[in-house]
Amino acid sequence: MEFNETKNIFLQIRDWVADQILQGEIVAGEKIPSVRELAVDMEVNRNTVMRSYSLMEEEGIIENKRGIGFFVVADAKRNLLKMQKQIFLQDELPSILHQIEVLKLNSEDLQILIQTIQSNDHAN
């Protein structure tokens, strides 16, 4: 996997798994890749994946079954949506707004952004 240099790897792995859940590619109750398997896939150390999974376990989106592996919690998707939404609106959005103001980005520059938002208006 291609990792961003500015963000910790174990956080990016968490984000990747969270994305899989939000996009419905991993369903509630389903088993996620084993620590060792994902480590090989992502060319990363076991301990790093372990750290991501431990974090997600604390967040209550996956749970462990001894000797078997990690599984997606029942309402993981709903909880994730709520968590991520709040993080985005409270922590990330202010910085985005600030940049748009300072760089004087207009509707033309951000055409795609506006389109993306509007396409969510008509999607239930």
Next chain:
Amino acid sequence: MEFNETKNIFLQIRDWVADQILQGEIVAGEKIPSVRELAVDMEVNRNTVMRSYSLMEEEGIIENKRGIGFFVVADAKRNLLKMQKQIFLQDELPSILHQIEVLKLNSEDLQILIQTIQSNDHAN
């Protein structure tokens, strides 16, 4: 100063100075705070500020006068605008779009964002 835990301090200091220039609070030709002074102000080590300034010197937005200090380059603002715009549109926007899609954020959730963009349409 309050630093974000997820981003390197020397990069946040660079961003802060760049912001001052973009907002016109530091003008071309003007002297910026000395390495030692800013270090005390921000409660950070000299070397960390030095690293930020070295980076900005490489980026061509400030220049050094021996024994005196660092000064804002003539067309620093124009260059910064171009640089930051490109970074935002190419590196940050894709991730923002992805989150909006996954979290299904609509015009209501992002009301402030749309207003901010539109207020830039009428500003020359």
Next chain:
DNA sequence: TATACTGTCATAGTGTATTATGACACTAAT
């Protein structure tokens, strides 16, 4: 029972951001 999976823990090593200090050369002002 043996084998091959699971997660987990412990230990050690590497790289890098940050801090803490000291020393030096250059410039401006008294």
Next chain:
DNA sequence: ATTAGTGTCATAATACACTATGACAGTATA
């Protein structure tokens, strides 16, 4: 000439993310 302010370089220490391995207990399956 002295003093105080600039940047700059070198060194050492700390903290932490990541890697590399080995070992162990629980589980499933042949």
